[in-house]
Amino acid sequence: MPNLADLENTKEADSEDLHHAPGYSARYLSRPVPKFELPPHSMPPEVAYQVCRDELNLDGNPTLNLASFVTTWMEPQAQQLIDESLNKNLIDRDEYPQTQKIERRCINMLARLYHAPKNENATGTSTVGSSEAIMLAGLSHKWKWREQRKKKGLDIERPNMVLGANTQVVWHKFARYFDVEERILPLTTNRFTLDPDQVAEAVDENTILVAPILGQTFTGELDPIEEINSKLLQIKKKKGLDIPIHVDAASGGFVIPFTRPSLKWDFRLEQVRSINTSGHKFGLVYPGLGWAIWRDQEDLPEELIFDINYLGGKMSTFTLNFSQGASNVIAQYYNFIRLGKEGYRNIMDNLLENARYLSSELEKTGKFEIVSKQNTIPIVVAKLKDTSECDVFDISHLLRTRGWIVPAYTMPPAAESIAVLRIVVRESFTRDLADILMEDIKEAIGILAKTDRKRTYILGESNVC
Numbered sequence: 001m002p003n004l005a006d007l008e009n010t011k012e013a014d015s016e017d018l019h020h021a022p023g024y025s026a027r028y029l030s031r032p033v034p035k036f037e038l039p040p041h042s043m044p045p046e047v048a049y050q051v052c053r054d055e056l057n058l059d060g061n062p063t064l065n066l067a068s069f070v071t072t073w074m075e076p077q078a079q080q081l082i083d084e085s086l087n088k089n090l091i092d093r094d095e096y097p098q099t100q101k102i103e104r105r106c107i108n109m110l111a112r113l114y115h116a117p118k119n120e121n122a123t124g125t126s127t128v129g130s131s132e133a134i135m136l137a138g139l140s141h142k143w144k145w146r147e148q149r150k151k152k153g154l155d156i157e158r159p160n161m162v163l164g165a166n167t168q169v170v171w172h173k174f175a176r177y178f179d180v181e182e183r184i185l186p187l188t189t190n191r192f193t194l195d196p197d198q199v200a201e202a203v204d205e206n207t208i209l210v211a212p213i214l215g216q217t218f219t220g221e222l223d224p225i226e227e228i229n230s231k232l233l234q235i236k237k238k239k240g241l242d243i244p245i246h247v248d249a250a251s252g253g254f255v256i257p258f259t260r261p262s263l264k265w266d267f268r269l270e271q272v273r274s275i276n277t278s279g280h281k282f283g284l285v286y287p288g289l290g291w292a293i294w295r296d297q298e299d300l301p302e303e304l305i306f307d308i309n310y311l312g313g314k315m316s317t318f319t320l321n322f323s324q325g326a327s328n329v330i331a332q333y334y335n336f337i338r339l340g341k342e343g344y345r346n347i348m349d350n351l352l353e354n355a356r357y358l359s360s361e362l363e364k365t366g367k368f369e370i371v372s373k374q375n376t377i378p379i380v381v382a383k384l385k386d387t388s389e390c391d392v393f394d395i396s397h398l399l400r401t402r403g404w405i406v407p408a409y410t411m412p413p414a415a416e417s418i419a420v421l422r423i424v425v426r427e428s429f430t431r432d433l434a435d436i437l438m439e440d441i442k443e444a445i446g447i448l449a450k451t452d453r454k455r456t457y458i459l460g461e462s463n464v465c
């Protein structure tokens, strides 16, 4: 059968006024759409829109996607600003100088929130997400380490970094892309965070950084950053090794400063030299936006900064990507001035309250044990006490039939015998939705107890186009 666009410019098409086609996309409804070849001809915009829109209805509903940390709702005014600036490229700094100032304001606000030493012009950049921010920060530490070793005439062939097995995949990418040995410290079945003593044993003169996490993906827990800092200070004193900490605050960077302002995890600690956070997670901005912040200008080697002049005017850039949408940066600034510390604190308190509520409701069923710790980031991680009737994968699959996306997974190495369900509590996850989810979880457990556990597979995952 010819596809939609092949029919364009035919007699049949000529005889019909495509731009005033009656009904639901008219005859296009009964034709296949282009999937592999760029179509040779055009189609009317309303039809192209309808085709895309109808297909996208098969995606999950973002509000019910409890797997994702990434923002799925913003205020209409933020949405309006985003719409109005979608056509701006952030890199065109000379053309959009006010947008650049807004980006700088966000960097300064974050640097101060993280207690960077007072400096009129904080060091940092926006990125497309925490992953890019981590690559940049990792590179800056690799460069610094190399620079210092070169000056002393020492070997620069074997840089390493120390992380926990609870780390996010981006760190493995960084290690592979930029040739850095990973020293991954194991977890145990009852400890899912870094052990400061193990960190102290793992570091040496080739360690470019230690990367604790503020709000890890698996349980939401915070690595003991203050204790790790103390260990590294002891090593600095005893052995003269100055090993930096990069805090992966992808999630926690927009929660902990508001909910636990006295907890020291940031630039108040001497060895913390850089921090990443995701504006598109609890920064409450749509994807993709991240931030990389350095303690001081001297922590970002000059060789990583490129000066360019071909967009008019001289400007510096130190991102991996060149072009980047400006609208999310503008939306972040909107959130900053709209919410302030008070607004972020209220939202994060509400999220934590809903996470606590959901945890206690899960516990009340008598079936679940809560693995996530309270007062960290707003996620609920739970394991089944008894898996003889169903496991968390069965529950996750059955919830999917109702539209809920609740991932089930096993913990990282050394703790992989534990399988859990995880629910990220975002702003759009109201108490009402929590109650409905609980009813559905109870119903799923009831159904699974009566069946022979034939797991329902999710349709549509194996198709390429």
Ligand SMILES: Cc1ncc(COP(=O)(O)O)c(C=O)c1O
Binding pocket: 069, 128, 129, 130, 131, 132, 168, 170, 213, 215, 216, 217, 248, 250, 251, 278, 289, 290
């Ligand atoms: C701890 C941690 N680090 C890094 C990342 C990567 O962040 P992004 O998706 O913003 O690139 C994530 C994402 O979930 C994360 O949880």
